[in-house]
Amino acid sequence: MIPVTILTGFLGSGKTTLLKRILNEKHGMKIAVIENEFGEENIDNEILVQDANEQIIQMSNGCICCTIRGDLARVLSDLAAKKQAGELDFDRVVIETTGLANPGPVAQTFFMDNEIADEFLLDAIITLVDAKHADHQLDEHEVVQRQVGFADRLFITKADLVDDKALGDLRHRLLHMNPKAAIRIVNFGEADIKEIFDLRGFNLNAKLEIDPDFLAEDDHDHDHAHDDHDHGKCDHEGHDHDHAHHHHAHHDDKIKSFVYRSERPFDPNRLEDFLGGILQIYGERLLRYKGVLYMKGVDRKVVFQGVHQMMGSDLASKWQPVEKKNSKMVFIGIELPQDLITDGLDACLA
Structure with missing residues (x-):
């Protein structure tokens, strides 16, 4: 290749x-x-x-x-x-x-x-x-x-x-x-x-890198010491701390991202149906999405990613005994209905 x-x-x-x-x-x-x-x-x-x-x-x-x-x-x-x-x-x-x-x-x-x-x-x-x-x-x-x-x-x-x-x-x-x-x-x-080369950005099994600074803002133990770096004008009102809900005070960019995380496993059938529906309706507005998933009854990580309506998924490495099983997903798109997607994902948890 x-x-x-x-x-x-x-x-x-x-x-x-x-x-x-x-x-x-x-x-x-x-x-x-x-x-x-x-x-x-x-x-x-x-x-x-x-x-x-x-x-x-x-x-x-x-x-x-x-x-x-x-x-x-x-x-x-x-x-x-x-x-x-x-x-x-x-x-x-x-x-x-x-x-x-x-x-x-x-x-x-x-x-x-x-x-x-x-x-x-x-x-x-x-x-x-x-x-x-x-x-x-x-x-x-x-x-x-x-x-x-x-x-x-x-x-x-x-x-x-x-x-x-x-x-x-x-x-x-x-x-x-x-x-x-x-x-x-x-x-x-x-x-x-x-x-520049061999970044494996489109490789399903490449690690899901989400900038830790992005996640630092929405941890429950919201440590305001984090807020010194680069956070020029961030409006901290209205953060929904479970689902990385961000409002940027001075730029209303149409393209935004959000991260979904859960430590409960997904029900595979429900998740497949839900993601299929989301892609059909919002596929054109979804630019990139990627995730590492914890699935009920599966001893390996499931990775998925896509562009618009085209999604691929694959089994990755086994969950190690020392690892905390969880799902991490990032969605990047144009005016995505974040609450609808996060509520829908919550409903797919086993």
């Missing part, structure tokens, strides 16, 4: 700078880069010499670049066929979306098309966020909120252009939109390759 990384982020967030860095570094990897352009600008000419007749361009360091002016699935199957035939040699694929793109349909390509799913493995979505302009962009453009909501990892760029308080407030805002994405500060595209 060829791993695929999707790079997304609004116009000017630094995707091309990061891409150049990936392509020019001596890491010994052969990377195929797909530029998902919609005609408004060609591949950055500093990276490539453009050949109008050829959609796929081989670079001197063994990397390959191609521009999509059509269907992503077609370009991927074309690349896979050329690799099998020995015409092209590459180990992994990076897809750079245009700054105006919603990464959802790009991610869905890897679930919908069997031929693509057999050849390629979606590793992670990395979203770049421009520290200087992020607040304005998040307020103005829902697509920027979507890019944050889909991310497995968030890279904050241009952090040198803002002060510590602004950076803390931004980090806090991003955390409330997507607590499962690790946040890194990246200057001038200088990110460690290990922070």
